[in-house]
Amino acid sequence: MPRSPDTASSKAGPVTLAMVARRAGVSPQTVSNALNSPGLLRPETLERVRRTIDEMGYRPHRAAQTLRTRSSKLIGYGIRPTPPGTLAPVMDRFLHALSQTADEAGYRILLFASPPGTTGLEGYEELIDLHSVDGFVLSGTDRGDQRQAWLAKRGVPFVGFGRMWSSRQIGDWADVDGASGTDAAVEHLVGLGHRKIAFLGWPRGSGVGDDRAEGWQRAMRRHGLPVRGRHARSVDDIEAARAAVEPLLDAGATAVVAASDTLALGCYRALRERQAVPGRDVAVVGFDDSPTAALLSPGLSTVAQPLEAVGRECVRLLLARMAAPDAPPERVLLEPSLVVRDSTPALAG
Amino acid sequence: MPRSPDTASSKAGPVTLAMVARRAGVSPQTVSNALNSPGLLRPETLERVRRTIDEMGYRPHRAAQTLRTRSSKLIGYGIRPTPPGTLAPVMDRFLHALSQTADEAGYRILLFASPPGTTGLEGYEELIDLHSVDGFVLSGTDRGDQRQAWLAKRGVPFVGFGRMWSSRQIGDWADVDGASGTDAAVEHLVGLGHRKIAFLGWPRGSGVGDDRAEGWQRAMRRHGLPVRGRHARSVDDIEAARAAVEPLLDAGATAVVAASDTLALGCYRALRERQAVPGRDVAVVGFDDSPTAALLSPGLSTVAQPLEAVGRECVRLLLARMAAPDAPPERVLLEPSLVVRDSTPALAG
DNA sequence: TAGGGTTCTTGGAACGCTCCAATGCCTGAG
DNA sequence: CTCAGGCATTGGAGCGTTCCAAGAACCCTA
Numbered sequence: 230m231p232r233s234p235d236t237a238s239s240k241a242g243p244v245t246l247a248m249v250a251r252r253a254g255v256s257p258q259t260v261s262n263a264l265n266s267p268g269l270l271r272p273e274t275l276e277r278v279r280r281t282i283d284e285m286g287y288r289p290h291r292a293a294q295t296l297r298t299r300s301s302k303l304i305g306y307g308i309r310p311t312p313p314g315t316l317a318p319v320m321d322r323f324l325h326a327l328s329q330t331a332d333e334a335g336y337r338i339l340l341f342a343s344p345p346g347t348t349g350l351e352g353y354e355e356l357i358d359l360h361s362v363d364g365f366v367l368s369g370t371d372r373g374d375q376r377q378a379w380l381a382k383r384g385v386p387f388v389g390f391g392r393m394w395s396s397r398q399i400g401d402w403a404d405v406d407g408a409s410g411t412d413a414a415v416e417h418l419v420g421l422g423h424r425k426i427a428f429l430g431w432p433r434g435s436g437v438g439d440d441r442a443e444g445w446q447r448a449m450r451r452h453g454l455p456v457r458g459r460h461a462r463s464v465d466d467i468e469a470a471r472a473a474v475e476p477l478l479d480a481g482a483t484a485v486v487a488a489s490d491t492l493a494l495g496c497y498r499a500l501r502e503r504q505a506v507p508g509r510d511v512a513v514v515g516f517d518d519s520p521t522a523a524l525l526s527p528g529l530s531t532v533a534q535p536l537e538a539v540g541r542e543c544v545r546l547l548l549a550r551m552a553a554p555d556a557p558p559e560r561v562l563l564e565p566s567l568v569v570r571d572s573t574p575a576l577a578g
Numbered sequence: 579m580p581r582s583p584d585t586a587s588s589k590a591g592p593v594t595l596a597m598v599a600r601r602a603g604v605s606p607q608t609v610s611n612a613l614n615s616p617g618l619l620r621p622e623t624l625e626r627v628r629r630t631i632d633e634m635g636y637r638p639h640r641a642a643q644t645l646r647t648r649s650s651k652l653i654g655y656g657i658r659p660t661p662p663g664t665l666a667p668v669m670d671r672f673l674h675a676l677s678q679t680a681d682e683a684g685y686r687i688l689l690f691a692s693p694p695g696t697t698g699l700e701g702y703e704e705l706i707d708l709h710s711v712d713g714f715v716l717s718g719t720d721r722g723d724q725r726q727a728w729l730a731k732r733g734v735p736f737v738g739f740g741r742m743w744s745s746r747q748i749g750d751w752a753d754v755d756g757a758s759g760t761d762a763a764v765e766h767l768v769g770l771g772h773r774k775i776a777f778l779g780w781p782r783g784s785g786v787g788d789d790r791a792e793g794w795q796r797a798m799r800r801h802g803l804p805v806r807g808r809h810a811r812s813v814d815d816i817e818a819a820r821a822a823v824e825p826l827l828d829a830g831a832t833a834v835v836a837a838s839d840t841l842a843l844g845c846y847r848a849l850r851e852r853q854a855v856p857g858r859d860v861a862v863v864g865f866d867d868s869p870t871a872a873l874l875s876p877g878l879s880t881v882a883q884p885l886e887a888v889g890r891e892c893v894r895l896l897l898a899r900m901a902a903p904d905a906p907p908e909r910v911l912l913e914p915s916l917v918v919r920d921s922t923p924a925l926a927g
Numbered sequence: 928t929a930g931g932g933t934t935c936t937t938g939g940a941a942c943g944c945t946c947c948a949a950t951g952c953c954t955g956a957g
Numbered sequence: 958c959t960c961a962g963g964c965a966t967t968g969g970a971g972c973g974t975t976c977c978a979a980g981a982a983c984c985c986t987a
Binding site: 243286288289290291292293295296301303306308309310320321324325328329332333337338339340341342344352355358359360361467491494497498501519520521524526 | 592635637638639640641642644645650652655657658659669670673674677678681682686687688689690691693701704707708709710816840843846847850868869870873875
């Protein structure tokens with residue numbers, strides 16, 4: 230069977246829906262239906278059109294679909310510069326999960342960077358004005374984050390990775406239950422025989438940090454263990470952490486739960502300086518399971534966030550929101566998991 | 579002055595070019611020209627149209643532009659899953675730079691994930707067929723990478739982060755001069771008084787690894803220092819590296835240049851096991867400046883890749899290629915920089 | 928055989944923009 | 958005063974798709 234000139238292999242530009250229609254002997258609309266509402270076609274017509282589509286290698290042009298349907302099938306994600314000094318935020322794992330789940334649902338992730346020296350809202354506004362995206366995934370949400378309220382006001386679908394810490398809750402989010410993570414860390418340590426379990430956290434006021442502190446506290450209380458004098462705070466810097474943890478060690482803590490791997494590293498350093506060995510003399514648990522944790526000696530036990538699951542949930546929540554703009558907000562709290570390494574061995578004796 | 583009903587603040591849908599034209603008393607084409615070829619307009623007309631555009635808050639609809647101009651102003655970037663165990667590839671820094679530079683040029687980054695269990699070409703093919711992107715940035719290029727040839731065959735613009743290691747060079751790329759980095763490491767160590775400088779590299783055959791080994795070798799030769807018996811190889815795993823470095827230490831090396839921070843960490847571990855102190859007893863230099871490097875004790879001297887610059891170059895090269903598809907290929911080799919920390923102090927005595 | 932309800936298919940318009948070719952206007956030379 | 962020639966502006970069409978409403982074909986019943 231000789232191929233007509235408008236076959237895929239022909240060099241004449243891309244195959245359009247109209248070309249397929251002509252070749253299959255149906256109207257353009259029918260080809261469109263074959264793709265979008267196959268149920269409308271008689272089985273034999275559907276079969277014929279589908280075969281023609283395959284033969285010609287037809288793929289619909291996204292821009293034309295976007296223009297007509299007013300939906301770009303794109304999800305915006307604003308990446309922020311990684312603050313130097315911070316331990317790898319491991320955001321690439323999250324991004325990968327996000328991208329993959331979105332792909333499976335026929336969506337893609339559109340990356341944009343907030344230009345330096347801006348409030349950060351401009352990037353979002355631009356993409357909305359240009360009709361470039363259908364919605365947003367926010368990350369790095371924190372107290373006083375204006376984005377949620379701003380997006381909600383404009384009726385733009387969004388989902389946050391990270392809950393809202395203010396009392397006013399806006400929109401959907403997925404987050405990791407930090408309290409549950411530190412709680413599990415305490416459970417683990419108690420199981421090993423520890424009683425003097427200290428907490429090294431961030432300065433008061435950060436939602437994430439307070440949450441992690443709270444989990445430690447409630448687990449301690451549950452076991453009837455004192456928390457007074459066992460709680461220190463430091464910014465997320467290794468040297469600051471080293472200094473901050475000293476009083477806890479002086480007070481005889483046999484284990485330290487830290488709000489981050491960086492803080493845990495501060496503990497390592499403090500212990501080494503007093504000729505003590507992390508893990509052997511004092512147990513240490515970090516938070517985040519950054520790549521560093523596995524490489525340390527001793528390997529750092531740490532609470533791992535289920536970033537892949539968070540990514541999947543974000544996409545799911547966002548799609549649900551786009552499908553039903555007025556549905557009640559949905560919030561998902563995911564369980565982190567404790568990764569046990571050598572920094573938390575059983576107590577000798 | 580009362581605002582006409584089709585003002586930005588009016589609730590009636592988005593502002594279109596036609597609405598602006600009507601209000602400004604010009605043809606749609608003139609509004610388009612005001613935006614795209616302002617030189618064509620008489621200054622006073624331009625001024626009037628621009629004012630109207632601002633008043634109405636008009637922004638062109640990307641999909642319509644894309645459809646008409648056949649250019650999506652989108653750059654595809656396929657993210658690969660971070661191989662577990664590997665030290666943070668620090669790809670987020672690169673991605674951020676990429677995104678930011680692209681933004682400044684009116685482009686955006688479209689993320690896509692290769693579905694698991696595929697050769698990796700499918701994602702690219704799909705985006706091309708859908709006319710979703712104007713070009714690609716490739717990363718993680720390696721020997722036997724099919725992507726360049728495949729994309730070149732279809733005439734799709736692309737740029738690689740990472741040169742092609744095979745003899746057949748295809749397309750543009752930007753890369754970091756690894757040899758120059760290890761060369762600089764040797765220079766630094768020689769300057770500190772070291773003579774017995776060993777190299778801990780990856781197994782032969784990886785372009786990147788061989789390149790880094792070569793820099794060490796040439797610097798050693800330049801200084802008349804022997805390289806025989808001073809070169810060991812290991813896969814990029816901390817425990818494998820620890821084992822591999824033993825012979826080098828046994829041979830009396832006073833300094834080790836490693837092809838990665840992970841390998842350098844293997845050195846740390848080997849030294850600690852023989853009761854030696856990294857930095858004090860044997861100097862160690864890593865490669866990549868992963869976040870971990872700064873957090874170790876002693877802080878790891880390491881070769882830092884200029885990821886931001888690479889990101890910028892990638893965008894620049896890609897845009898140039900899109901502007902001139904038949905121009906001769908351009909290749910950019912960027913200089914890494916040595917970050918000196920405590921693992922390379924001056925030799926005592 | 929005609930009527931009424933499905934089921935399947937179609938034509939035309941529209942989405943919002945930019946391309947192309949053509950128009951009108953103005954200036955200055957013949 | 959006319960006409961070439963440059964400049965500023967316009968009209969119409971088209972990019973490739975999907976929406977809408979209407980048309981054709983079909984089947985069953987009266």
